[in-house]
Amino acid sequence: MIRICPSILNADRSNLALEIAKISKESDLLHLDVMDNIFVPNMTFSLEESRKIIEEAPIPVDAHLMIIDPDVKAHLYAKAGAASVTFHLEASSNPELTSQQIRGEGARVGIALKPNTPFSTLAPLMEFLDMVLIMTVEPGFGGQSFMANMMPKVAEARAEIDAKHLGKIWLQVDGGISLETISQASLAGADTFVAGSAVFKAGTPGEMVDSLRLQASKS
Numbered sequence: 336m337i338r339i340c341p342s343i344l345n346a347d348r349s350n351l352a353l354e355i356a357k358i359s360k361e362s363d364l365l366h367l368d369v370m371d372n373i374f375v376p377n378m379t380f381s382l383e384e385s386r387k388i389i390e391e392a393p394i395p396v397d398a399h400l401m402i403i404d405p406d407v408k409a410h411l412y413a414k415a416g417a418a419s420v421t422f423h424l425e426a427s428s429n430p431e432l433t434s435q436q437i438r439g440e441g442a443r444v445g446i447a448l449k450p451n452t453p454f455s456t457l458a459p460l461m462e463f464l465d466m467v468l469i470m471t472v473e474p475g476f477g478g479q480s481f482m483a484n485m486m487p488k489v490a491e492a493r494a495e496i497d498a499k500h501l502g503k504i505w506l507q508v509d510g511g512i513s514l515e516t517i518s519q520a521s522l523a524g525a526d527t528f529v530a531g532s533a534v535f536k537a538g539t540p541g542e543m544v545d546s547l548r549l550q551a552s553k554s
């Protein structure tokens with residue numbers, strides 16, 4: 336099963352409802368990048384803004400928290416109604432408890448790894464997770480180049496999921512996903528794909544979501 340999650344980071348923020356309407360029929364989840372200008376050098380949606388987007392979005396929201404204090408705040412995004420809440424392992428001092436709090440609010444829980452964080456750091460936490468996010472760029476900005484050298488890490492995560500978790504855990508990649516790069520990520524074992532600029536810079540974003548899905552399913 337392939338899931339495509341358009342990121343609205345670089346969509347037209349002055350008319351988000353219209354932007355979201357362009358992709359909601361074709362997409363599985365709406366990827367919401369939350370940045371605090373501390374964990375990453377960029378600032379995006381506040382909790383209040385996120386809540387409004389979550390409430391108004393016609394499809395489930397996949398919140399990706401790039402913030403320094405997920406142990407305090409991650410569960411609030413679940414409480415606000417996000418279907419999935421992903422936080423960075425690098426920012427958490429109690430990932431087990433934070434995962435349990437997110438699940439306690441009824442959301443799926445994901446943990447993200449920056450490019451320099453090895454997959455081995457996550458292996459002991461797999462039982463608490465519904466999704467693993469392997470970043471394929473340094474988090475912070477859309478429109479960066481896909482890091483093909485992350486594919487061994489994706490393959491390592493896929494092997495672990497298949498061996499011990501019966502494929503129930505989604506394996507997401509985020510950063511530089513396009514028609515040119517999605518096959519590599521799919522071949523390495525990813526099943527859930529975030530795409531920002533590839534989708535919203537396309538003439539017809541909804542058709543691009545379909546094309547990305549088709550391309551990923553061929554690999």
Ligand code: DX5
Pocket residue numbers: 342343344345366368399472473474475476477478479509510511512529530531532533
């Ligand atoms: C980057 C964000 C991504 C970003 C992806 O830190 O996590 O979700 O929006 O954008 P593209 O697809 O343009 O690399």
Ligand code: ZN
Pocket residue numbers: 342366367368399509529
């Ligand atoms: Zn993201």
